[in-house]
Amino acid sequence: MTSDNKLLEVKDLKKYYSVTTGLLARNIGDVKAVDGVSLDIYDGETLGLVGESGCGKSTLGRTLIRLEEPTSGKILFRGQDITRLDKKGLTNLRRDIQMIFQDPQSSLDPRMRVADTIGEALLIHGMKDEKERFNRIKELLERVGLEADHALRYPHEFSGGQKQRIGIARALAVNPKLIVADEPVSALDVSIQAQILNLLSDLKIEFGLSYLFIAHDLSVIRYISDRIAVMYLGKIVEMAPKEHIFDHPLHPYTEALLSAALKPDPHSKKERIILQGDVPSPMNPPPGCRFHTRCHKAVEDSPRLEPPLIEWEPGHWVACHRFRK
């Protein structure tokens, strides 16, 4: 990986939601959903983003594609600053970056036929000729494993997996470079999950796509990712190629996540690490290392100082006091 094939660069990105109370909407604090994230996504790679529910994965994904206004920080796409964009800039960005959502049911308008849902994106991006549009819609449907005549049907006529295929066709319609997939298979039956994951893998190669793939399920993340970023309370705590994360995780939080996902094995000598308690509130994260309140390896500095994310080994980043340079 070189800086030449960086598709997306994220620098110290923050997204805070203000929490208000009373009739006068007095501000009583901020939910620090994303709190200083820096990462890169390279051409043709899948970066898996994993972490417990509520740690800021969706907010990060939504902020990257500018569905949410960043509080501070920078986002660059192919070197161009996309942190603040006007309406035209946003429309152009939607051609390059698309999103696939978790719930295929609610991400499709029930009153719109499939052809209109996919056609809308093509029209916005300048494909004015109706016949050309319809041909492209049929081609896309066939490519995602549906049939051309499904174009004239409504969302309720499809199963969950088929609806997700329509969502994928809609995202592909404008030839994006990057797709943010937010838990795209977690609402589907396990057998269907594998089909959709295979489809996404094939499309990645065929269309030269990159994915930011958000999931809490480690087996899904393991299957789909080239690199993995582990998120805890608004921050990236570890980021590395997939094999590093699974074969020698450095951060105690990553260890705990992997341990929790292990299948019970009476012969295994590995002790299961049980994460104590819930994720603390992102309105009031613990001082120092945010994970110290639940960490089985906390050190003296953990409650006092915030560990920076450092490159401990080439390509393997970690934010933990036990790894210092």
Ligand code: ADP
């Ligand atoms: P994840 O995707 O990891 O489950 P989210 O990004 O959905 O996490 O949420 C991170 C935190 O931000 C949670 O505490 C959530 O309640 C909060 N949050 C998300 N969206 C909003 C919003 N629109 N307004 C206020 N708080 C929000």
